Amino acid sequence: MEKEVKKLFDDYNQNFEKLSILLKDELPRSLKLFNIRFRLALDIMVDFKGEVSLTKTKEVRDTYVLLAKLMESWNAYEALFHYVKETKKYANVKTSIYKAYSEAFLTEVGSMPVLKESLDNIKTQFANNDSFKKDFKQYIQKIIDNENIVPSLTDYCKRFIDCFEKGKKISGIEIIALIYTERNMYYHNGETAKMGISYKNRQYLLKTLTASFHKHILLLITKILEKEYQEKK
Numbered sequence: 001m002e003k004e005v006k007k008l009f010d011d012y013n014q015n016f017e018k019l020s021i022l023l024k025d026e027l028p029r030s031l032k033l034f035n036i037r038f039r040l041a042l043d044i045m046v047d048f049k050g051e052v053s054l055t056k057t058k059e060v061r062d063t064y065v066l067l068a069k070l071m072e073s074w075n076a077y078e079a080l081f082h083y084v085k086e087t088k089k090y091a092n093v094k095t096s097i098y099k100a101y102s103e104a105f106l107t108e109v110g111s112m113p114v115l116k117e118s119l120d121n122i123k124t125q126f127a128n129n130d131s132f133k134k135d136f137k138q139y140i141q142k143i144i145d146n147e148n149i150v151p152s153l154t155d156y157c158k159r160f161i162d163c164f165e166k167g168k169k170i171s172g173i174e175i176i177a178l179i180y181t182e183r184n185m186y187y188h189n190g191e192t193a194k195m196g197i198s199y200k201n202r203q204y205l206l207k208t209l210t211a212s213f214h215k216h217i218l219l220l221i222t223k224i225l226e227k228e229y230q231e232k233k
Contacts, residue, residue, distance in 0.1 A: 001042065002211070004215065005042075005211075005214050005215060005218070008214075008215060008218035008219065008222070009042065009218060011218070011222050012218050012221055012222045012225070015222050015225035015226055015229065016031075016035060016225060018225075018229055019031075019225050019228055019229050019232075022229060022232060022233060023232065028083060028086060030079065030082045030083040030086055031083045033079050033082070033083075034076060034079040034080045034082075034083055034221070037072075037075055037076040037079045038073075038076035038079070038080070038217065038221075040072060040076070041069065041072040041073040041075065041076045041214075042073075042214065044068070044069060044072055046064070046065040046068045046069070047061075047065075059199040059200075059203075060194075060199065062199075062203060063194060063199050063202055063203055063206070066203055066206040066207060066210065067182075067186065067206060069210055070179065070182060070206055070209060070210045070213070071182075071183060071186060071187075073210060073213050073214060073217070074179060074180070074182075074183045074213075076217065077097070077213075077217055078097065080217065080220070080221055081093075081097050081100065084100075084224065087224075087228070089227075090105060090224055090227075091105075096152070096153070096180075097180065098153070098156070098173075098176045098177045098179075098180040099156075099173065099176075099177070101220070103171055103173065106173070106220070108223065109219045109220050109223040110219045110223070111215070111216045111219045111220055112171065112172055112173075114172075114212050114215045114216055114219065115171070115172030115173060115175045115176070115212060115216060116171070116172035117172075117212065118172070118175050118208055118209070118211070118212035119163075119170065119172045119174065119175055121208055122136070122160070122205070122208060123163065123164050125204065126164045127164070129201075131198065131200075131201060132201045132204065135197035135198055135201040135202075136160075136164075136197075136201070136205070137161060138196060138197060139195055139196070139197050139205075140157055140158065140160060140161055142195065142196055143157045143181055143185070144157070144158065146185065148184070148188055149181060149184060149185070153177055153180065153181055153184070156173075156174050156177035156178070156181075157174070157177060157178055157181055159174050160174060160178070175209065175212055175213075175216075176213075176216070178209065179209055179213055182209070
């Protein structure tokens with residue numbers, strides 16, 4: 001676990017323990033489930049025996065490992081959303097999960113700079129690496145062409161190219177939309193880890209998305225726990 005994530009996790013863990021002690025047996029089950037799922041997502045180690053899976057090379061295995069970690073992180077994010085819906089606070093639960101938290105709340109949480117940094121990193125790679133630029137445009141086009149991805153989600157993904165090539169400003173919340181698209185493509189469309197682009201560029205994208213997503217989740221849940229503790233103490 002990288003140093004910054006470790007610090008954020010320690011802050012989260014302290015706040016979780018404080019609320020657990022305060023609420024005791026009344027600690028919501030949905031919050032307990034999130035705690036379990038997110039710890040699993042952070043700590044998971046994946047490997048392949050190579051007996052039946054089509055993962056004969058290290059680059060294939062490594063890419064699937066990264067995708068599995070991102071999917072487990074999203075599963076934890078959904079568990080958090082179940083808890084948030086029960087509180088009837090913090091998010092618009094009538095909209096899709098990838099845009100449920102307002103920019104104002106995420107700014108208060110401290111997550112917006114994290115998402116923007118991730119966006120800027122991808123933008124820099126797009127500008128400076130012709131191979132990544134070609135692959136990323138092909139990757140976004142594959143999302144656009146997928147009839148199983150709802151138009152509103154496709155529109156969020158299109159914004160990356162508008163930003164990178166046309167200079168249009170976007171907030172960074174598009175990172176969450178892209179992760180949600182990854183989830184839908186993997187679970188509902190049966191996409192492989194490669195997604196039709198080079199393994200090197202695919203791994204860079206998955207690593208970038210996962211790193212920012214873990215920070216986003218930790219900042220979000222820590223602020224929510226702090227607010228819940230202050231309200232209930």
